[in-house]
Amino acid sequence: MFITFEGMDGSGKTTQIVQLTDYLRQNGHRVLTTREPGGTAIGDQVRKILLDNKEGEDMHPRAELLLFCASRAQLVGEVITPYLESGGVVICDRFIDSTYAYQGYGHGLNLESLRHIITFATGGLLPDVTLFLDISPRKALERRAKATLFGDEYNRLDDMEMPFHERVYAGYKDLILAQPDRFIVIDADATPDVVQLRIRTALVPYLNLPTQPSEPPRAPKSSSKQKTAPMKKKSPRKDNLS
Ligand code: TYD
Numbered sequence: 001m002f003i004t005f006e007g008m009d010g011s012g013k014t015t016q017i018v019q020l021t022d023y024l025r026q027n028g029h030r031v032l033t034t035r036e037p038g039g040t041a042i043g044d045q046v047r048k049i050l051l052d053n054k055e056g057e058d059m060h061p062r063a064e065l066l067l068f069c070a071s072r073a074q075l076v077g078e079v080i081t082p083y084l085e086s087g088g089v090v091i092c093d094r095f096i097d098s099t100y101a102y103q104g105y106g107h108g109l110n111l112e113s114l115r116h117i118i119t120f121a122t123g124g125l126l127p128d129v130t131l132f133l134d135i136s137p138r139k140a141l142e143r144r145a146k147a148t149l150f151g152d153e154y155n156r157l158d159d160m161e162m163p164f165h166e167r168v169y170a171g172y173k174d175l176i177l178a179q180p181d182r183f184i185v186i187d188a189d190a191t192p193d194v195v196q197l198r199i200r201t202a203l204v205p206y207l208n209l210p211t212q213p214s215e216p217p218r219a220p221k222s223s224s225k226q227k228t229a230p231m232k233k234k235s236p237r238k239d240n241l242s
Contacts, residue, residue, distance in 0.1 A: 001207060002084055002125070004095040007133035008169060010140035010147070011188050012195060016133065017093055019196050020203075024089060027209055032083045035093035036071060040078050043071040061107040065114065068099055069121035076122050089207070095127060097175055105171025106164050129206055131199060132176060133188035137165040 005013045014035075021033045038047040046067050050059075072095070083090050096118050104111045135143070141162065176183040184202045188195050194215060201212040 001089045001129075002080065002092070002127045003089065003203075003206075004092045004097070004127040004130045005133065006094060006097045006101070006130055006172065007188065008135060008137055008140035008165060008172075010143035011133040011135050012143070012192060013093055013133055015192055016188075016195055016199055017091055019192075020199055021091060023196075023200060024091075024207065024209075027207075029207065030086075030088040031091060032079070032088055033091045033093075034075060034079055036075065036095060036098065037068055038071060039075040039092075040071075042074045042078075046071040046074075061103060061109055064107075065099065065103045065109060065117065068103065069117055072096075072099075072118075073121040076125055081123075081125065092127070095130070096122060097130060097132075097172065100175055101168045101171040105174070106168040127182065129203070130183050131202065132172060132183055132185050133195070134185050135188045137162065137169045139189060141165065 005017055007013050017033055021031050024031045036043075037050055038044045050064065050067050050071075075092075080090050080092065099118055100111065100114060103109045104114050176185060186195060186198045186202060190198075197212060197215060200209065203209060204212060
């Protein structure tokens with residue numbers, strides 16, 4: 001079972017993934033958690049080039065794309081595929097949809113070209129389910145600003161302005177519309193515990209997990225804009241994103 005997490009920077013993926021990994025293990029699943037870019041010794045070197053470019057040198061979007069895909073090719077070949085073949089659950093913090101959203105919609109690279117390059121890098125591997133942690137670009141920016149006060153690592157891609165993040169967000173929404181069977185949208189504008197509960201509930205149809213408790217009632221002024229999308233059980237699939 002291959003699960004990926006997607007969302008804007010600041011959507012809380014990393015915290016949620018740590019908690020979910022513990023929970024799945026407690027429930028008897030063999031779980032490997034990894035992230036992009038990185039996840040292998042080679043991928044971590046590529047990650048450094050991509051994210052630690054503090055001198056602010058402009059990286060061409062096509063160079064950026066190929067580096068993300070190089071890291072991904074290594075991760076799929078060295079880690080993800082062998083683990084899936086051994087029957088384990090793989091959870092990956094970002095995968096192909098980040099490339100479509102950031103390099104495609106964000107930087108404007110041609111989506112059809114991306115599809116070829118991404119499919120080449122992954123050998124066509126697609127997640128069984130992709131959890132999109134949904135918070136608005138504005139909210140994500142606020143959260144990142146707070147995190148930075150507490151000394152989070154510098155991230156070159158954080159420096160792009162709001163319009164870039166808005167394009168990325170709109171891109172994710174397009175991807176979700178195009179593949180509603182693979183994506184589950186989780187309203188992530190809530191406390192971490194509530195978001196975790198939503199994630200576990202969404203995964204019940206996919207994994208052997210106990211029925212989840214219902215959500216605590218919302219505080220009166222919080223919004224209720226978003227519900228979990230319909231879900232179907234799927235077997236591993238090959239890429240055919242349009
Ligand atoms: P990271 O520090 O891992 O951020 P996060 O915790 O939000 O995932 O940085 C990853 C950055 O790389 C993030 O801004 C998204 C970007 N990215 C792409 O632009 N394309 C990709 O294909 C991937 C995997 C990530």
